[in-house]
Amino acid sequence: MAGIDVNAPPPKLEGKYAAMLVCWLLGNGCLFSWNSMLTIQDYYVNLFPRYHPSRVLTLVYQPFALLTIFALSYHEAKINTRKRNLFGYILFFLSSLLVLVLDLATSGKGGFGTFIGICAISAAFGIADAHVQGGMVGDLSFMPVELIQSFLAGSAASGALTSALRLITKAAFENSQNGLRKGAILFFAISSFFELLCVLLYAFSFPKLPIVKYYRSKAASEGSKTVSADLAAGGIQKLPEATDVENRKEPDRLGNKQLLLQNIDYALGMFLIYTLTLSIFPGFLSEDTGSHSLGTWYALVLITMYNVCDLIGRYIPLVKFLKMESRRGLMIVILSRFLLVPCFYFTAKYGDQGWMIMLTSFLGLTNGYLTVCVLTSAPKGYKGPEQNALGNLLVMFLLGGIFAGVTLDWLWLIGKGW
Numbered sequence: 331m332a333g334i335d336v337n338a339p340p341p342k343l344e345g346k347y348a349a350m351l352v353c354w355l356l357g358n359g360c361l362f363s364w365n366s367m368l369t370i371q372d373y374y375v376n377l378f379p380r381y382h383p384s385r386v387l388t389l390v391y392q393p394f395a396l397l398t399i400f401a402l403s404y405h406e407a408k409i410n411t412r413k414r415n416l417f418g419y420i421l422f423f424l425s426s427l428l429v430l431v432l433d434l435a436t437s438g439k440g441g442f443g444t445f446i447g448i449c450a451i452s453a454a455f456g457i458a459d460a461h462v463q464g465g466m467v468g469d470l471s472f473m474p475v476e477l478i479q480s481f482l483a484g485s486a487a488s489g490a491l492t493s494a495l496r497l498i499t500k501a502a503f504e505n506s507q508n509g510l511r512k513g514a515i516l517f518f519a520i521s522s523f524f525e526l527l528c529v530l531l532y533a534f535s536f537p538k539l540p541i542v543k544y545y546r547s548k549a550a551s552e553g554s555k556t557v558s559a560d561l562a563a564g565g566i567q568k569l570p571e572a573t574d575v576e577n578r579k580e581p582d583r584l585g586n587k588q589l590l591l592q593n594i595d596y597a598l599g600m601f602l603i604y605t606l607t608l609s610i611f612p613g614f615l616s617e618d619t620g621s622h623s624l625g626t627w628y629a630l631v632l633i634t635m636y637n638v639c640d641l642i643g644r645y646i647p648l649v650k651f652l653k654m655e656s657r658r659g660l661m662i663v664i665l666s667r668f669l670l671v672p673c674f675y676f677t678a679k680y681g682d683q684g685w686m687i688m689l690t691s692f693l694g695l696t697n698g699y700l701t702v703c704v705l706t707s708a709p710k711g712y713k714g715p716e717q718n719a720l721g722n723l724l725v726m727f728l729l730g731g732i733f734a735g736v737t738l739d740w741l742w743l744i745g746k747g748w
Contacts, residue, residue, distance in 0.1 A: 343543040344540035350480040352536050353470065357484025358491070359419060360462045363426045363635070364455045365492040366521045368612050372500075372630060373510040374448070377440040384612055387452045387740060392733035399464050399729050403586070407715065411465055412559035415532055418461030423453040430518040438511040454484035464725040466706065469557075471721035472714035473545040475706045477549045482705060483644040486698050489637030495520065495737070496630060537564040549714030553583055556718060562682035582682030590723055594706040595657055599664045599700070600724050601731040606667050607697045608735025610674055611636055611690075628683065635687055636694035643698025647706065657708050660700065667696055701728075 367374075367387060374383035402409060405487060432447050463485075470478040499516055503509030536542060543564040546557040590597060612633055647653035654660055670693060677685045709717040 346474065346541050348474070349536070349539045349541050351472075352531055352539070353477045354484035354487065355531060356419075356462075356466060356528055356536070357481035357486075358488040359422065359484075359525055359531075360459065360466065360481075360488070361485045362458065362488040362492065363422050363521050365489045366426070366517050367429070367455070368512075369489075369492040369630075369633060370497045370514045370517055371633075373514040373614060376447050376510055377438070378448075381443070381445050383448075385736070387449065388608070388612070388736040388739075390449045391452045391456040391459075392639040392729065392736055393456070394453040395460045396726075396729045396733050397454060399459035399722070399726045402460060402464055403719075403726045406464075406468065406719050406722045407555065407584075410558060410559050411469055411556040411718075412537070412563060414461050415465040415469070416529065418458045418465065419529045419532055419667055421454060421458035422462070422603050423522060423529055425451050425458065426518055426522040428454075428526050430522060433507050433511070433515060433518075434438050438508065460725075460729065463729075464722045468718040468721035469560075471705075471709040471717035472549045472554075473533065473542070478706060479644070479648065479702055482698075482702050483641065486637070486641040486644045490634070490641045492517070492521075493630070493637045494635035497634060500627075500630065503604065509589060520655050524685040533563075537561075539564075545714075549718070552714040554715040554718060556715075564610060583713060583719075586719055586723060589712075589716060589720050592722060593708050593723075595661055596723060597727040599704050600727040601658055601734070602664050603667070603697060603700050603704070604728050604731030605738065606670065607693060609730045609738040609741075610670070610693060610735075632687065632690045635691045639691040639694035640698040643695040643700075644702045646699050647702045653706075654703050657707075660707075663696070667693075667700075 368384075371384045374387070377383075402414065419748060428451050429448070432444065432451070436444050466481055467478065470481055495517065496513065499513035500509075503512045537546075537560045543561065543566055546554075546561050546564070547566060550557050584592075654663070670689065673689055674686075677689055705721070708724060710721050712720060
């Protein structure tokens with residue numbers, strides 16, 4: 331099949347809404363398994379009370395995610411995006427299945443060996459996340475902004491959905507024997523099924539959408555070498571060719587260093603957004619907020635409010651006049667969020683649960699809003715291959731911020747003892 335014309339827009343942006351739905355589902359799949367593990371922290375805290383699972387699992391996850399995204403970002407221009415994303419989603423599916431198998435094989439018993447197994451699966455989630463999140467954000471950076479916004483909203487929706495499911499399963503099994511375990515097993519059965527669905531969507535549906543084929547062909551015409559397998563999967567065997575002698579030359583593109591220097595404020599912003607967020611969520615909210623009238627439901631309510639507000643925050647930039655695009659304005663807001671640290675400290679010590687729920691909601695709202703503002707503003711004005719590379723670099727700083735945040739999260743334990 332011949333290549334499509336990249337010099338004209340696709341007729342009425344065919345497949346745009348279908349692509350937005352698929353991107354939303356793929357964004358869900360990017361974090362659904364990991365959010366499932368985070369959301370059943372009440373089960374793991376009960377199973378491994380001595381090992382601080384809400385902190386340790388996140389701390390294990392992040393170095394693997396960060397090292398993997400660093401290697402992938404460095405070699406981004408040579409990596410087959412299709413194989414990268416498929417590997418990530420398949421690894422998510424297999425790891426989710428392994429959590430289920432491990433729990434069934436050990437009959438829900440704790441112990442150091444089981445905890446090490448859970449930690450190994452957490453590391454696999456980190457590797458899968460780096461493949462999928464960087465690959466998808468890079469891929470969608472040269473497509474319409476609605477697609478990357480849908481993907482990012484989907485990743486936040488995974489947290490809201492897993493929290494809602496956890497509330498339902500906790501209520502359903504609360505009075506039954508081994509209720510926590512039954513809810514956790516149901517959780518990862520659903521998670522495994524959903525990750526398999528994402529594998530099938532990315533492999534067979536997404537590359538065949540007209541709008542996706544158009545923008546991938548356009549990126550290929552601008553020099554991208556990472557989309558050829560995806561174009562072939564979409565039925566385009568012949569890449570677009572340049573029509574004049576000048577365009578037949580290898581297209582110039584900025585290197586990663588130049589892109590980073592031109593967008594250092596965006597990169598630093600992503601790092602700081604997630605450093606603050608992960609220094610509070612989920613570890614502090616799971617273990618350090620005291621005892622309140624909600625009892626064992628309290629931590630789950632806090633995590634649910636964070637996830638729901640994170641999702642809402644990612645839709646706010648769709649309203650054009652509410653979207654912040656000023657680079658200076660974004661940095662001021664990002665830095666001002668650090669005032670939340672003393673707010674959380676004093677609220678946990680002296681405030682009631684209403685104030686803590688409000689602060690947690692604000693943390694989630696600003697996290698989602700700022701993430702979408704940065705990731706949709708930064709790629710503007712660049713060629714397809716540069717937008718792909720920049721998307722990968724921003725995800726690398728995002729994961730670096732998460733790693734810094736989960737490390738700093740341990741500082742909340744100072745003075746509490748182990």
